[in-house]
Amino acid sequence: DSGVTQTPKHLITATGQRVTLRCSPRSGDLSVYWYQQSLDQGLQFLIHYYNGEERAKGNILERFSAQQFPDLHSELNLSSLELGDSALYFCASSVGIFGYTFGSGTRLTVV
Amino acid sequence: GESVGLHLPTLSVQEGDNSIINCAYSNSASDYFIWYKQESGKGPQFIIDIRSNMDKRQGQRVTVLLNKTVKHLSLQIAATQPGDSAVYFCAENPTSTRGSQGNLIFGKGTKLSVKP
Numbered sequence: 554d555s556g557v558t559q560t561p562k563h564l565i566t567a568t569g570q571r572v573t574l575r576c577s578p579r580s581g582d583l584s585v586y587w588y589q590q591s592l593d594q595g596l597q598f599l600i601h602y603y604n605g606e607e608r609a610k611g612n613i614l615e616r617f618s619a620q621q622f623p624d625l626h627s628e629l630n631l632s633s634l635e636l637g638d639s640a641l642y643f644c645a646s647s648v649g650i651f652g653y654t655f656g657s658g659t660r661l662t663v664v
Numbered sequence: 665g666e667s668v669g670l671h672l673p674t675l676s677v678q679e680g681d682n683s684i685i686n687c688a689y690s691n692s693a694s695d696y697f698i699w700y701k702q703e704s705g706k707g708p709q710f711i712i713d714i715r716s717n718m719d720k721r722q723g724q725r726v727t728v729l730l731n732k733t734v735k736h737l738s739l740q741i742a743a744t745q746p747g748d749s750a751v752y753f754c755a756e757n758p759t760s761t762r763g764s765q766g767n768l769i770f771g772k773g774t775k776l777s778v779k780p
Contacts, residue, residue, distance in 0.1 A: 555707065555709075557707075584766055586766065586767060586768075588770075595753075595770055595771070595772040595773060596708070596753065596755075596768075596770035597770075598767040598768065598769070601766050601767055603766070608766060609766060609767050611767055643707050643708070647766070649766075650696055650757050650766055651696075651713075653698065653710065653768065654710065655700075655707035655708045655709070656707050657706055657707045658706075658707050
């Protein structure tokens with residue numbers, strides 16, 4: 554157990570729908586990062602939050618958004634889902650850049 | 665854009681042999697590098713890291729070598745075991761004039777297969 558908790562583990566939804574992925578960071582970690590892993594793109598950085606504030610954005614689509622709450626958990630919202638959004642979505646947390654630890658991921662299947 | 669890449673997509677070794685997984689990076693300003701192991705259905709698991717002011721770092725059965733001159737990173741696994749079978753990713757922390765933003769750039773991964 555890495556200490557980073559992601560829910561749900563699996564999600565199957567239809568095109569055009571909206572889903573919310575949840576991440577609880579390790580105790581004490583203020584940074585939360587979201588990554589997308591697909592077969593043809595590998596692990597791609599989406600967005601980084603630090604103590605509730607957005608710090609950096611990567612290749613995140615406008616249909617996707619995220620936030621980090623006062624209790625430091627984070628949610629990744631994916632809307633108007635397309636077949637190509639099917640992927641593994643990972644959350645990681647850290648203190649600074651060191652101790653970067655990943656959760657076990659959410660497997661999203663869009664049908 | 666700048667990216668981290670891998671020379672070999674697959675590597676097959678005999679149990680007990682040493683494994684070497686290579687990685688090329690293109691961002692000369694990156695100051696921190698990490699190797700991750702990912703088993704099927706699981707998240708990336710930290711193996712070892714190295715900062716840019718070092719050339720070599722050793723862990724338990726693993727060694728990371730950093731050659732900044734040619735922007736090359738390698739992971740050596742000694743006495744490879746069946747439990748080492750997984751996909752291995754290198755990742756770099758790119759920096760800018762504003763410093764690190766915290767995100768990592770990952771290579772596409774090398775699949776290591778250990779034959780008993």
